[in-house]
Amino acid sequence: MKIIYSLSLLTSLAFSSISFGRTYVIKSGNHFSNFNLPTIVTTKNFSFRAKFDDSAEYYLGTDDQYDINKLYGFSDCGSNHHKNSARFGWVWNDRTSNLRSRGRLEIHAYTYHKGKRDSQFITSVDLNVFNSYNIKVNKNNYIMSVNNISVTMPRGCDSSNPIGVKLNPYFGGNEVAPHDVRIEIKD
Numbered sequence: 001m002k003i004i005y006s007l008s009l010l011t012s013l014a015f016s017s018i019s020f021g022r023t024y025v026i027k028s029g030n031h032f033s034n035f036n037l038p039t040i041v042t043t044k045n046f047s048f049r050a051k052f053d054d055s056a057e058y059y060l061g062t063d064d065q066y067d068i069n070k071l072y073g074f075s076d077c078g079s080n081h082h083k084n085s086a087r088f089g090w091v092w093n094d095r096t097s098n099l100r101s102r103g104r105l106e107i108h109a110y111t112y113h114k115g116k117r118d119s120q121f122i123t124s125v126d127l128n129v130f131n132s133y134n135i136k137v138n139k140n141n142y143i144m145s146v147n148n149i150s151v152t153m154p155r156g157c158d159s160s161n162p163i164g165v166k167l168n169p170y171f172g173g174n175e176v177a178p179h180d181v182r183i184e185i186k187d
Contacts, residue, residue, distance in 0.1 A: 021049075021186035024169045026177045033169040033183075041074040041164050046086075046135040048072060049186045052127050056105055058092050058178050066091055067173030068108050068119055072185060073135060075164035077157035084156035085112045086135050086142045087167050089119060107131075109144040114156040123149045130186070137162045 024033040050071060059065070073087020089110035094103065104124040111118050123146050125131045136143040139160050142153045169185075171177040 021184050023182055023184045026169055026171045026181040026183075028179045029176050031170055031172045031176055036168055039166040041166050042162060044137045044160075044162060046074060046137070047187075048133050049130045050133060051130045051184045052090070052105055052125070053182050053184075054127055055179065055181045056090065056092060056127060056183070058181070059094055060175055060178060062175075064173055064175045065094060067175065068110055069172065070110060070167065070170040071107070071183065072133070072169065073110070073167050074162070075167060076137070076155065076162050077159065078163050079156070081165075081167055082112055082117075083115050085164065085167060086137075086144065086153065086155070087111070088122075088133055088135075088144065088146070093124075107133075107146050109142070109151050109153050111142065111153045112156070113154045118153060120151045120153065122146045122151055130184075 022035060024035055026033045068089035068091055071088040071090050073085060075081040075083075075085045077084040087110050089108040091106045091108065093106050105127060106124050107122050109120045109122055122144065125146065131147050132145075134145045136145075138155070139158050141155050143150050144153060169181075169183050171181060
């Protein structure tokens with residue numbers, strides 16, 4: 001009886017430490033996703049896996065098509081996200097010319113550094129597939145990786161201990177989601 005109880009306890013402890021993820025939904029006509037309660041972030045290694053389904057494909061018919069939507073990340077340096085932050089962004093690239101990722105989902109590093117916004121293309125990813133994302137916080141920069149493809153972005157403070165709030169999925173720039181967009185994220 002003790003063995004069965006111990007095995008049951010170990011099994012439940014093992015499953016309680018597994019993250020099954022959460023599906024974020026940005027409803028049509030909105031910027032913000034569900035699940036927007038503030039969560040404090042203090043880690044130097046912010047890692048997650050994310051999967052966009054077919055709802056990430058969108059056509060706005062304007063130059064706003066190429067504005068960077070926000071995936072996931074955090075504010076930093078104890079400040080507002082428009083002052084200091086690091087997160088991944090995404091764009092559905094529908095261009096028909098000879099560009100790097102026509103008809104694909106582009107992933108960008110998207111940061112604010114002392115109030116200055118900056119972004120850098122990292123890679124394109126397929127829909128309906130989990131991809132690995134990581135933000136490594138160094139004293140003066142972030143190393144942002146998608147499936148082991150990395151870029152380095154400047155950081156707005158030189159503290160070795162990041163402190164901020166988790167930033168969840170967001171559609172826009174100035175445009176709102178043209179239809180419901182679903183993104184599954186596993187921390």
